[in-house]
Each structure stands twice: as C-alpha cells, then as structure tokens.
Amino acid sequence: MSDNYGSIMKEGLWENNVVFAQLLAMCPTMAVTTSGTNGLGMGLATTAVLVVSNILVSMIRHTVSSQVRIPVFVVLIATLVTVVDMAMNAWMHDLYKVLGLFIALIVVNCAILGRAEAFAVKNGVVASAVDGLAMGLGFTGALTFIGLIREFLGSGTLFAQASNLLGPAFAFLEMKLPGYGGALLMILPPGGFAILGFLLAGKRVMENRLAEKAAATGEGAPLAA
Amino acid sequence: MNFESFREKIAYQPLLLGVFALLASGALAWASNATGEAIAAAEAKDLRDSLAEVLPQGMADNDFLKDTVELAKDGKAVTIYRARKEGVVKAALFKVAQRGYAGDIQVLMAVDSDGKTLGVRVLKHSETPGLGDKIEVKKDPWVKSFDGKSLVDPTPDKWAVKKDGGIFDQFAGATITPRAVVKAVKGGMDFYTEHRKEILGGQS
Numbered sequence: 428m429s430d431n432y433g434s435i436m437k438e439g440l441w442e443n444n445v446v447f448a449q450l451l452a453m454c455p456t457m458a459v460t461t462s463g464t465n466g467l468g469m470g471l472a473t474t475a476v477l478v479v480s481n482i483l484v485s486m487i488r489h490t491v492s493s494q495v496r497i498p499v500f501v502v503l504i505a506t507l508v509t510v511v512d513m514a515m516n517a518w519m520h521d522l523y524k525v526l527g528l529f530i531a532l533i534v535v536n537c538a539i540l541g542r543a544e545a546f547a548v549k550n551g552v553v554a555s556a557v558d559g560l561a562m563g564l565g566f567t568g569a570l571t572f573i574g575l576i577r578e579f580l581g582s583g584t585l586f587a588q589a590s591n592l593l594g595p596a597f598a599f600l601e602m603k604l605p606g607y608g609g610a611l612l613m614i615l616p617p618g619g620f621a622i623l624g625f626l627l628a629g630k631r632v633m634e635n636r637l638a639e640k641a642a643a644t645g646e647g648a649p650l651a652a
Numbered sequence: 653m654n655f656e657s658f659r660e661k662i663a664y665q666p667l668l669l670g671v672f673a674l675l676a677s678g679a680l681a682w683a684s685n686a687t688g689e690a691i692a693a694a695e696a697k698d699l700r701d702s703l704a705e706v707l708p709q710g711m712a713d714n715d716f717l718k719d720t721v722e723l724a725k726d727g728k729a730v731t732i733y734r735a736r737k738e739g740v741v742k743a744a745l746f747k748v749a750q751r752g753y754a755g756d757i758q759v760l761m762a763v764d765s766d767g768k769t770l771g772v773r774v775l776k777h778s779e780t781p782g783l784g785d786k787i788e789v790k791k792d793p794w795v796k797s798f799d800g801k802s803l804v805d806p807t808p809d810k811w812a813v814k815k816d817g818g819i820f821d822q823f824a825g826a827t828i829t830p831r832a833v834v835k836a837v838k839g840g841m842d843f844y845t846e847h848r849k850e851i852l853g854g855q856s
Contacts, residue, residue, distance in 0.1 A: 461781065492659045492668065499672050506676040510683040517690035524698075614781050 432557050439561025445538045446569035446623075447630050452538040456570060457619040459529055461581070464589045466574030469529040470567025474560065476511060476533050477542060480504050481559035484547035491548075500543045508534045525592050538566060576622050579604070581613030703733060703745050706762040706771030713737050716745065723847050730843070732851055735762075743770055744844060744851045750836035753828040754778045757787070759836045761798075763844045765852060772798040772837055777829075784829035794821060794830070803841050811838040 445451050452473075459469045483503055491499050512530045515523045523530070533539065542562055547555040578584055583604035590598040612618050658664055700717055707716075712735035719734045725748075733745040745762045755778040762770040772795050774787045786792035797820060803811075812818025813831050822830045844851065 490659075490668070492664060494660075495665045495669055498669060502672050502676050506679050509680060513683050513687040513691065517687035517694065520694040520698075611781075611783065 432554070435554065435557050436561045439558060439563075440565045440568065443562075443565075444569060445541075445562055445566040446573075447627060449538070449541070450627075451541050452536045452566065455529065455532050455536055456573065456623065457616055458532065460570055460574040460577055460619055461614050462578040462584070462588070463571050463575035463586045464525075464592050465529075466570030466572075467567065467589075468526045468592050469532075470563070470570045472511075472526055472530055473533050473536060473539070473566055474563025476504075476508055477539055477563040477566075478556055478559035480507055480539055481542055481547040481555040482552055483507070484543040485550060485552045485555035488548045496548065497540075497544075500540055504539050504543070505534050522592065525588075538562065573619070573622055573626065576626075577613045577618055580610055580622075581618060582609040583607035702760055702773065702775060703762075706745060706760055706773050707735055707743060708770055711735050711737065711742050711764075711770070721851060721853075723843075723850060725843050734851065734853075741765060741852045746840065746843075747775065748836045748840040748843070750832045750839065752777060752779055752832040753784055753826070754780065757829070757832055757836060759833060759840070761837060761840050763841065766802070767804075767841070767845060767848070768800055768802040769798050769837065769841070771796075772833075774833065779829045780826065783823065783826040786823050786826070787829060787833050792823075794823070795833070797821065798837055803845060808838070811841075 439445075441447075443449060446453075446456055455469055455473070459465045480500075480503065484500060487499075487503075508530065511533075512527075515530060516527070542559060546558045550558070575585060578587065585602040586597075586600040587603075589600045590596075593600075610618075613622070696717060703716065714734075714736040716733040716735045719736060721732045721734065722729050723732060724730070730746055730748075734741045735743040735745065743762050743764045745760065747758060747760050749756045749758050751757070756776075757774060757779070758776040759772060760775050761772045764770050773789055774795060777785070777787065779785050779787065786794055789795050801811075806819050809817070810819050811834060813820050813822040813827060813834055815822050815827055816831070818834065820830060820834050
C-alpha cells in the first residue's frame with residue numbers, strides 16, 4: 428500500500444470512493460440522503476468516527492492476531508460510536524437532536540470495518556488517519572451530493588435546515604424553489620436507488636471517456652481501482 | 653517464546669478478546685458516568701420545552717415536571733404533568749399514542765380543568781414524508797385545529813376527519829394519518845374525563 432498521502436486522498440475522494448466505487452455503506456446512503464443537510468451531517472459524523480477508528484486499529488495492529496481481529500475491531504468500533512453518541516447527547520445536545528439517529532447508525536456502516544480491514548491493519552498510524560479522512564470526506568461528498576439531488580427534485584429546496592446543523596451563519600445556504608410541489612418519489616427509497624444508479628452510470632461513462640482519451644494520447648490508461 | 657509465535661497460540665485469542673471486552677466495558681462505564689448527568693438534564697429540558705409548547709404562557713407557576721400523577725391507560729402507565737397556578741390545577745399534560753399509517757404516532761396534549769384542549773403536538777411519528785408528516789406543526793398548522801375543542805363542542809361523534817363525517821380536515825392523499833391523530837386526541841379526552849377527579853386531585 429502506498430504511503431503517498433496525495434494518492435491516498437485521491438483514492439478516498441474519487442477513485443475508490445466508499446459509495447460510488449466500493450458500493451459500501453448503502454444502508455445509511457439510502458436512509459439519510461433525503462436532504463443535503465442530512466447527508467452532510469451523517470458524512471461528517473462518519474468521518475470523525477472513521478478517522479479515530481483507523482488510528483486505533485492501526486495502533487493495535489501488531490497486538491491483534493489475525494484469527495480474532497474481526498471481533499476485536501467490531502467491539503472497538505461499537506464502543507467508539509457509543510461513546511461519541513453519549514458525548515454528543517450530553518454536550519452538543521442541539522446538534523444531537525439533528526444527528527442523533529445517524530450516530531447510532533454509524534455502527535452498522537460497513538465502510539468503517541472495511542477500512543480497518545483493508546487499510547489500517549496494514550499501514551502506519553498517520554497513513555491510516557489520512558485514509559480515514561479521505562474515505563470519510565469522499566463519503567460526505569457523495570452523501571451530500573445525492574442528498575442535494577433528491578432534496579431538489581423531491582421538495583424543491585437545497586440545504587433546508589442547514590443552519591440547525593452548522594449554526595445560524597450558514598442560513599444563506601438554504602434555498603427554496605418557489606411554487607414547486609416536489610416529486611415525492613425522490614424522497615422515498617426508490618428515488619434514492621434511482622439517483623444512485625444514474626450517478627454510478629455517470630461515473631463509469633466519465634471514467635471510460637478519460638481512459639479512452641488517455642489511451643489515445645498514448646499516456647497509458649490510469650489504473651482503475 | 654517470542655511474541656510473534658505466542659500471538660498465534662490458541663491461549664492468546666481468548667486472552668486478547670477478554671482484554672478488549674474489559675477495555676471496552678471500562679470505556680463505556682466511564683463515558684456513561686461522565687455523561688449521565690448532562691444527558692438527563694438535557695432530556696429534562698427537552699421535555700420542559702415540549703410541554704411548554706402545548707401549554708399557553710402564564711398558565712402555570714409551578715414546576716410541572718415534578719408535579720405528576722401516574723394513571724393506568726389500557727394497561728400502561730401514563731404520566732400526567734399538572735400545571736398549577738396558585739396551588740390550583742389549571743391544566744393536565746400527557747402523552748397518548750395511536751397506530752398511524754406506519755408505526756405509532758406519539759401525541760402530547762394539554763387539557764385545561766374545564767376539559768378543553770389547550771394544545772396538541774405530535775412528538776414522534778414515522779408517517780410518509782410529504783403526505784402524512786403534515787401533522788408536524790413545523791410543516792402545517794393543521795394540528796392547531798384541536799385547540800379549544802372539548803367533548804361537548806364538538807360532540808363526540810364529530811371527533812373525526814371530514815371524510816368520516818367529523819369536523820377535522822384530512823390531507824390530500826393521506827387520511828389514515830390524520831384519522832389516527834384525531835383518534836389519539838379523542839382517546840386522550842376520554843381518558844381525561846374518566847380520571848378527572850384523580851388528575852385534579854379532589855378539586856371540582
């Protein structure tokens with residue numbers, strides 16, 4: 428695995444994106460992307476947990492034997508999420524009321540265990556932290572993007588209630604399309620699957636075009652993830 | 653024996669799991685201890701805020717979170733918060749629940765000592781977004797149509813949505829949800845009437 432932080436970032440944000448390439452974490456992806464704000468909140472909370480869990484897993488990687496690593500990681504991640512959940516409930520209660528449901532959902536996010544298994548257990552602490560950050564931000568970007576599309580088509584708003592999540596200073600993000608009733612389907616689960624399908628197809632087309640172009644200019648196709 | 657080979661031995665595996673289980677329990681116990689008080693305080697504040705929302709201002713001068721009675725309703729204990737002014741019970745606040753289109757709808761309501769609703773709010777529900785969620789006051793003022801209603805006005809058979817011959821609006825595309833809320837509030841009113849003496853604590 429690479430110690431090159433630039434390529435780790437690129438992997439997480441685009442080439443090996445949790446949602447668009449690995450197709451992991453579909454449960455939270457479908458459940459929370461009914462609005463851009465929800466997607467952003469879930470993404471940021473997941474990023475925080477992912478960074479810390481990657482750091483911890485990387486720290487104990489020489490102590491844990493490969494036979495029992497999975498239960499150890501599961502216990503570690505579940506503990507971490509529960510502590511974050513309680514801490515936010517106690518000291519950031521207003522934010523918790525917006526994100527509360529999602530925090531507990533992070534436990535079942537297979538991307539976290541996936542990164543522990545695929546990266547943190549084989550790499551150093553700093554590289555694992557960078558990987559957690561990159562994967563988390565890629566996840567955040569994907570959720571926010573899907574959320575915004577579903578929100579716009581479904582209820583004609585953008586970033587509704589963003590000021591609840593980010594503070595009153597971000598109220599300018601909130602936009603509303605006047606006189607648009609919204610297509611309910613987009614808010615419901617089928618809309619999530621449909622949007623994700625189109626985005627995945629779009630990403631493939633884009634990558635194929637880029638590869639063709641690169642092949643045509645003789646530079647060689649970039650390695651697919 | 654070096655660590656590398658000990659790590660692969662069978663005895664190491666339960667030891668490792670045990671240590672991690674202990675560490676995790678320790679961390680959870682510590683976190684639960686450290687946050688317990690703050691969480692309880694925040695939840696009490698939430699409850700007070702939501703109770704204050706159904707109770708018009710100036711109705712109470714007591715801490716109604718502490719002035720409660722427990723009564724059985726359909727085999728379940730219901731906590732009733734009593735709002736007093738100068739020692740006299742002015743209103744009772746309690747939660748009722750009713751099955752809606754998708755899961756239970758939790759409703760918080762306040763009834764004054766004459767048996768009139770002061771306010772109704774939906775606390776929790778899982779109705780269809782965009783159709784049934786108009787029962788939230790944030791999305792639609794519909795739930796305010798209960799204000800000031802009693803079992804005398806309208807008469808009990810008018811406690812229904814318009815489609816069923818009652819006086820409450822239904823929403824386009826969603827009848828089951830408002831029907832459930834009306835039923836929940838009506839159930840709360842019946843419950844209040846039945847237990848009026850116990851709730852008001854002997855005063856007539």
